[in-house]
Amino acid sequence: MxxxxxxxxxxxxxxxxxxxxxxxxxxxxxxxxxxxxxxxxxxxxxxxxxxxxxxxxxxxxPAGERLTAAALDGTLSTTAVSDLIERRRAAGLPVE
Known part of the structure; x- marks a missing residue:
C-alpha cells in the first residue's frame, strides 16, 4: 500500500x-x-x-510550525491504520 x-x-x-x-x-x-x-x-x-x-x-x-507544535503538544490529530484500511476497502481501493 x-x-x-x-x-x-x-x-x-x-x-x-x-x-x-x-x-x-x-x-x-x-x-x-x-x-x-x-x-x-x-x-x-x-x-x-x-x-x-x-x-x-x-x-x-507554511503550516509546518503549527504541525510541529501540535505534535509536541500531543494535539495533532491522528488516524489508526486499521481505520485507513477500512476506508480504502469501503471505497474499493487496494489495501495490500
Whole structure:
C-alpha cells in the first residue's frame, strides 16, 4: 500500500534529490544533512535522503510550525491504520 498526500504539490515543493533538499534547508541544518549524507554507506544513502526530504518538506510547509507544535503538544490529530484500511476497502481501493 502506498500513501498519497492529501494536498499534492505540483511541482513538488522540495525536489527529491540532494540538491533540492539542501536548497530547502537552512545553513546549519544543510550542513548536518551533507555531513550525514557523506558519512552514509551507499546502501544507507537512500534512507538519509528520504528522511531529510521529509525534514525539508516540513521546513518549507507554511503550516509546518503549527504541525510541529501540535505534535509536541500531543494535539495533532491522528488516524489508526486499521481505520485507513477500512476506508480504502469501503471505497474499493487496494489495501495490500
Amino acid at each position: 502506498t500513501a498519497q498526500p492529501i494536498h499534492p504539490h505540483e511541482p513538488e515543493r522540495v525536489p527529491r534529490n540532494a540538491e533540492g533538499i539542501a536548497a530547502a534547508l537552512s545553513g546549519e541544518r544543510r550542513m548536518e544533512f551533507y555531513r550525514e549524507l557523506l558519512a552514509a554507506a551507499p546502501e544507507q544513502a537512500e534512507g538519509v535522503l528520504r528522511r531529510w526530504w521529509c525534514e525539508a518538506q516540513l521546513d518549507t510547509d
